[in-house]
Amino acid sequence: MSTFTELQLIEPILRAVKEEGYTTPTPIQAQSIPHLLKGRDLLGCAQTGTGKTAAFVLPILQQLSIRKKVTARGAPRALILAPTRELTAQIGQSIRTYGKYLRLNSAVIFGGVSQFPQVKTLRQGIDILVATPGRLFDLLNQGHVRLNEVEMFVLDEADRMLDMGFIHDIKRIIAKLPTKRQSLFLSATLDSRVVALARTLVHDPVHVTIEPEKPTVDRIQQSVFFVDKGNKDALLTKILRNPAVTRAIVFTLMKHVANNVAVMLNHNGIRADAIHGNKSQGARSAALDAFRRGKIRVLVATDIAARGIDIDDISHVINYELPNEPESYVHRIGRTARAGSSGVAISFCSSSERDYLQAIERLIRKRLEVVRDPNFHSDTAMNATGAAARPPPRGGRGGRRNGSQSFGGGPRRPGFSESSGRSHSFSHQRRSGSRSSSSSGSGSGPRHGSNRGRRG
Numbered sequence: 001m002s003t004f005t006e007l008q009l010i011e012p013i014l015r016a017v018k019e020e021g022y023t024t025p026t027p028i029q030a031q032s033i034p035h036l037l038k039g040r041d042l043l044g045c046a047q048t049g050t051g052k053t054a055a056f057v058l059p060i061l062q063q064l065s066i067r068k069k070v071t072a073r074g075a076p077r078a079l080i081l082a083p084t085r086e087l088t089a090q091i092g093q094s095i096r097t098y099g100k101y102l103r104l105n106s107a108v109i110f111g112g113v114s115q116f117p118q119v120k121t122l123r124q125g126i127d128i129l130v131a132t133p134g135r136l137f138d139l140l141n142q143g144h145v146r147l148n149e150v151e152m153f154v155l156d157e158a159d160r161m162l163d164m165g166f167i168h169d170i171k172r173i174i175a176k177l178p179t180k181r182q183s184l185f186l187s188a189t190l191d192s193r194v195v196a197l198a199r200t201l202v203h204d205p206v207h208v209t210i211e212p213e214k215p216t217v218d219r220i221q222q223s224v225f226f227v228d229k230g231n232k233d234a235l236l237t238k239i240l241r242n243p244a245v246t247r248a249i250v251f252t253l254m255k256h257v258a259n260n261v262a263v264m265l266n267h268n269g270i271r272a273d274a275i276h277g278n279k280s281q282g283a284r285s286a287a288l289d290a291f292r293r294g295k296i297r298v299l300v301a302t303d304i305a306a307r308g309i310d311i312d313d314i315s316h317v318i319n320y321e322l323p324n325e326p327e328s329y330v331h332r333i334g335r336t337a338r339a340g341s342s343g344v345a346i347s348f349c350s351s352s353e354r355d356y357l358q359a360i361e362r363l364i365r366k367r368l369e370v371v372r373d374p375n376f377h378s379d380t381a382m383n384a385t386g387a388a389a390r391p392p393p394r395g396g397r398g399g400r401r402n403g404s405q406s407f408g409g410g411p412r413r414p415g416f417s418e419s420s421g422r423s424h425s426f427s428h429q430r431r432s433g434s435r436s437s438s439s440s441g442s443g444s445g446p447r448h449g450s451n452r453g454r455r456g
């Protein structure tokens, strides 16, 4: 499933999603939304960061708006229970964002604050209520909320609810729901107590399991070309001529280098534009817009100018100049591999940049795969002296890596060893084609998450 349109979402929702900059449904969205729109129950194993909120919010918005009816005071048509104030607030925000072109009212209620403003909102009549179990239970007891109109019910982060001791409140709340309803049950883990609770809630559910995301950096195929400064333009041109590079950001350290590179690329027939601090806001917006629309395939940017750029589907990040702060490397390459997709990051390293490369490899705790293009490879750059030699990184996965050659520079070596020619040497096996792709998966068994509590 490659587009939101294929998920049969209505136009006002598609418009809002598009405005958020989402181009492709995440795996949990693609696997759940079609079933949810048909009224099926859901048993979803997924954690924050997978796009799970939109996976349940979009179908709720769509169904309530299609079956529009007048809401009674304090009687929501959809109820979403979440364990924390932060999570309820985030879900409430998502409802407002995705539902901005629909005429549906929503409210968020949680404990620890005065209940009066919440009660006031409930009196106005709301379609969707997002609540923590404790406060909802209080307001139910006081008669400010009735659950007899609930058509759709979501229990989000169920495992966390159980950890937090909400089981009794949840059970009492469930007892007040109409038996005819659609139920969605989401949890980061599915251990026996979670499954036992799910059984009381969902009927013949669709099962969707999303494996936890690998850290972004691990999903990116990273490599380095050792190249002399004077050859960088030609190497970049060669790389960008590969049709596999569908949308690339080329990073430079300096503004004037960004300009020069963009001019050089255009001269070589590759449409590119540069963004950096010396360009007016208007010129930057125009360049970004052209890039976003695919009118130019390559954007050349400095680190600062690239900050805050939110563009999906960037196939390649190319570090024409390595950053002098290793953290910038992680920020740069994180431009690719958004929303679960994989990406390619290629770095150029000349002899004067060896220290930067070393700092990066220490930070990410892995060695970048070296690609030796016969026309461009520089032993001088690779064997640069001083602190820039390549000792194995500390910790992490040591010298073992996955990765396949990202770009056809030269012939593949069946296994390669790389030595700086000094007392330490470092070798590893190339493991061609072992690149892992997406975080999705369905139908696999229970899983125990480790980074729960992370908020996307």
Ligand code: AMP
Pocket: 021, 022, 023, 024, 025, 026, 029, 047, 048, 049, 050, 051, 052, 053, 054, 339, 455, 456
């Ligand atoms: P969640 O797992 O619901 O907390 O969502 C994690 C983040 O992913 C949120 O910041 C969403 O705005 C974002 N997101 C959700 N769906 C998509 C999508 N289809 N494409 C890109 N980003 C998304």
